[in-house]
Amino acid sequence: MRIVVVGGVAAGMSAASRARRHDPGAQVTVFERGSEVSYGACGLPYVIGGDVERFEDLIARTPAQLRGRGIGVRLRHEVTGVDAAARTVTVQGRAAGRTVTEPYDRLLIATGVRAVRPEWAQTDLGGVHVLRDLPDGRAIQASLRGARRACIVGGGNIGLEMAEALRSRGLEVTLLEQAPEVAGRMLDREYQRRVRAEVERGGVEVRCGTAVEGLGSRGGRVTEVQTGSGPLRADVVIVAVGVQPNTELAQAAGAALGQTGAVAVNARQETRVEGVYAAGDNTESTHRVTRRKVHLPLGLTANRMGRVAGVNMAGGDARFPGVVGTAIFKTFGLGVARSGLTQAEAGELGLDALSVDVESTDHAGYYKDAAPIHVRLTAERASGRLLGVQLVGQPGSVKRVDVVAALLHRRGHAQDLFELDLAYAPPFSGVWDVLLVAADRLG
Ligand code: FAD
Missing domain, CATH: 3.50.50.60 (FAD/NAD(P)-binding domain)
Known part of the structure; x- marks a missing residue:
């Protein structure tokens, strides 16, 4: 049984480990376009804020440890195509610049989400960041050297966690939110206000109902954020305005997207294409309270979906039970x-x-x-x-x-x-x- 996994973080690595455990004879290969696998992205704000010492502390297992468990890990290898009829994937090795074709019996697409970058944030300017992965975290850390003022755009959980992290690092922080309150996707209005009050008590200037219109720069680095109510000086800008599922590869394989825009799967994490599974942030699930499809990209969901996919790809029978939309975070x-x-x-x-x-x-x-x-x-x-x-x-x-x-x-x-x-x-x-x-x- 040749199992190929695309994406080596939460869903992908859970699937690979489970598949090997279920069928120790399975040949499991994980392709990851980045340089690291098996880490907890949820911990990134805490490294930046100083509660966790090093980014490396977030890594659960190194590629060498994974290889010791019989899982082949190919870093800096991007899967660029799928031929579901021939059951092959096309893989581009970033270092060698070589493209190879790899056969599979079962394929898992666990490609996660990407951060939404509004038009004004589509820039190479120094000091402008999103936060999704370890390289983003390191880039933010590097940007903070010598920085005095930070502007966070987006008052969701990542924006609010980063507000605390950057205050801990001694920066003046302004948080801009287009909606009338922060934490809008999570709470009712009265509870949103309590969160805003706490963030303000922590020394953050919170401006709700404020949309960003552009960025100002000097010498290739951001210097200000332009809003409808005037410019704001900033040495660092964190853009945390939402995510979008990485569905291109699943679509190329012939998988359908659901109503939410994420990959549609059944309870066994199977797409409509035989032998092709999807799991994690790129995949939708069923809400057990409403019985509707939802896209809730969260850590436990990704790990559990990966585990289910891993068992099934290795010949077992596991079901994803659905979610109830549970989420938690801390700010100040x-x-x-x-x-x-x-x-x-x-x-x-x-x-x-x-x-x-x-x-x-x-x-x-x-x-x-x-x-x-x-x-x-x-x-x-x-x-x-x-x-x-x-x-x-x-x-x-x-x-x-x-x-x-x-x-x-x-x-x-x-x-x-x-x-x-x-x-x-x-x-x-x-x-x-x-x-x-x-x-x-x-x-
Ligand atoms: P990802 O972690 O996004 O991994 C997908 C991987 O696929 C990436 O490494 C990517 O490089 C790789 N990839 C994509 N396309 C290809 C390709 N074509 N070829 C090869 N590789 C490819 N969740 C919580 O529940 N609680 C929290 O407190 C929390 N905090 C968070 C804080 C931050 C700052 C962030 C960024 C996320 C947080 N999350 C939290 C969300 C959680 O981290 C995700 O739900 C989880 O990482 C999703 O795992 P995944 O494997 O589906 O996707």
Whole structure:
């Protein structure tokens, strides 16, 4: 069995490892156009901010370790074509400049996403960056030397993580967001405001409702960001305005795209082309709450899709269970988490949803360091079926999002949540945890 994997980060490497484990006789080759594989891109802001010492710390396994596990890794090799009828891929070796044809029995396309670069950001100017991979991280790090002012464009989770990272490095930071608030794709408006307030407390100037119109430069380096409300001086500009799935190779193989614009697969991660699988950020999945197709490019999803694809490519039978839209991030002293749908998203889908808000402390109020936590729990008005949860509070406290995520997976109701025997001791929660209080109010 010859298994070829395109893309060597989360989905690709999970698939390669699983395939080898399932069928130790399989010949597994991973082609990666970059110079590194098997690393945690999620850690990049923390290296830049100084919480993690070195970029190399993010690497889970080196190519040599992977080869020791029987996985062939070909770095700086870009797969440029697929002939699904002949079951071959065309591979261009960047160093040698050679093009070769490689046969496969099963092919996984795990090519991830790329950062969206608006027209004004399509430039080679020094100091203008996106953040997707290790080279981007190193380039930002290099740009920070001698820099005093940074401008982050985009107030999503990566923009907000970078705001904290660059403040930690002592820069003056302005965050520009076109939408009326930050964290717009994740939270309802009231919760977005809490996030903005925290970022402002951290010393970042946040300008919402502000679109970038262009960049100014001198000597090949960016010097200012031009907006409708005037120019802003900047030595470094981080563009974090969204991502777009890398679907070209899958399309070249004959795979279909779904409604979301990402690659369409079945629960076995098979595309419509026999022998061709897709997994990770380039692939859409099914939302278990709405039963709709979604494109939610996240780390666990990518790893799990890769694992499923790996088992199936090696002759097993695994299924991807779908997602419930769980996400979490930290900015300054605040943890932000959500699962399922927000009230606004439920409304857009035509669901009659009811939300309750609970404001309390993350553990017993009389115990030291009790801090505020805000929870919004959303359910279907008539049935009480849980639709979603949003939490903001101290970083550790919002991980309780997982309790609701578990119930969302099982199409649970507010009453099911209320009846749970959750852990209690004063340093961890109130005797009635905030989630139980919220469920009780909804029930
Ligand atoms: P990728 O990691 O994008 O890997 C795809 C690989 O394919 C790339 O290395 C690319 O070079 C290679 N490739 C593409 N085309 C070809 C080709 N034709 N030939 C050869 N190679 C090719 N997720 C979370 O859940 N939580 C977080 O906190 C979080 N934080 C993040 C922070 C940052 C800054 C970033 C960038 C991402 C973050 N993510 C987070 C997202 C998470 O990193 C991704 O979901 C995950 O890396 C996706 O893995 P993947 O294998 O699908 O794609």
